[in-house]
Amino acid sequence: MSALSIASSSPITFSPVGTRHLERVNMQPAERLFQDLDKELRRDPNGANVISIMKEYLSTHDDWQDYMNFNEHKYARNLIGSNDMLELMVICWLPGQVSPVHNHAGQHCWAAVLEGVVEETHFHFSSTHSPFGEGPLEAVDVHQVSAGDVSYITDDIALHVLKPANDKRVATLHCYSKPIAECNIYCPCHGTITKRKLGFYTVNKRLQDMYDACGGSK
Ligand SMILES: N[C@@H](CS(=O)O)C(=O)O
Numbered sequence: 385m386s387a388l389s390i391a392s393s394s395p396i397t398f399s400p401v402g403t404r405h406l407e408r409v410n411m412q413p414a415e416r417l418f419q420d421l422d423k424e425l426r427r428d429p430n431g432a433n434v435i436s437i438m439k440e441y442l443s444t445h446d447d448w449q450d451y452m453n454f455n456e457h458k459y460a461r462n463l464i465g466s467n468d469m470l471e472l473m474v475i476c477w478l479p480g481q482v483s484p485v486h487n488h489a490g491q492h493c494w495a496a497v498l499e500g501v502v503e504e505t506h507f508h509f510s511s512t513h514s515p516f517g518e519g520p521l522e523a524v525d526v527h528q529v530s531a532g533d534v535s536y537i538t539d540d541i542a543l544h545v546l547k548p549a550n551d552k553r554v555a556t557l558h559c560y561s562k563p564i565a566e567c568n569i570y571c572p573c574h575g576t577i578t579k580r581k582l583g584f585y586t587v588n589k590r591l592q593d594m595y596d597a598c599g600g601s602k
Pocket residue numbers: 461475483486495544545546558582597598
């Protein structure tokens with residue numbers, strides 16, 4: 385596998401200095417975004433500039449639509465690219481689809497809204513008023529995120545749930561650093577934890593045989 389492993393119709397590899405610029409020109413904007421995020425996260429693992437990089441992409445490009453695939457059974461995770469530092473995906477939500485209460489496996493999660501309006505609910509344990517503890521959970525914040533805006537969460541901030549805020553479909557662009565192969569799902573009533581492997585509905589714009597997303601009620 386190349387140093388930069390990214391889903392693309394034409395495989396991208398690092399090339400000798402001199403031709404790198406030409407390769408970048410030939411990339412799709414979403415592939416360039418992946419490369420820009422990779423560079424930023426290697427410079428600063430906390431990704432101080434990730435939000436501005438994502439917002440710049442959102443305001444100038446729409447090739448994320450090429451990755452937009454919905455699944456009637458659950459919210460659909462469509463991978464743009466991944467490597468050891470990050471994974472970048474378009475997540476598509478039909479009205480009524482919702483993620484379970486979950487964490488992010490100790491990683492950074494940035495979620496930009498591409499289309500529609502998202503409702504995000506933060507949860508803490510009632511016993512500790514923090515994202516760490518035991519027993520029932522309580523919703524501590526509910527807010528909406530509109531197209532063009534970027535939300536950010538880590539396990540230190542809260543557990544969360546996302547869903548479309550109204551009866552219109554939603555597309556979000558998620559950047560995880562580092563990649564999350566598995567997360568915790570929480571039963572809100574008891575705080576019981578279940579491990580859930582995270583799969584992809586499409587990779588490199590191609591449907592995958594098995595799709596096992598992070599739960600979802602529909
Ligand atoms: N973290 C979730 C999507 S969301 O609800 O933030 C996932 O990657 O499946």
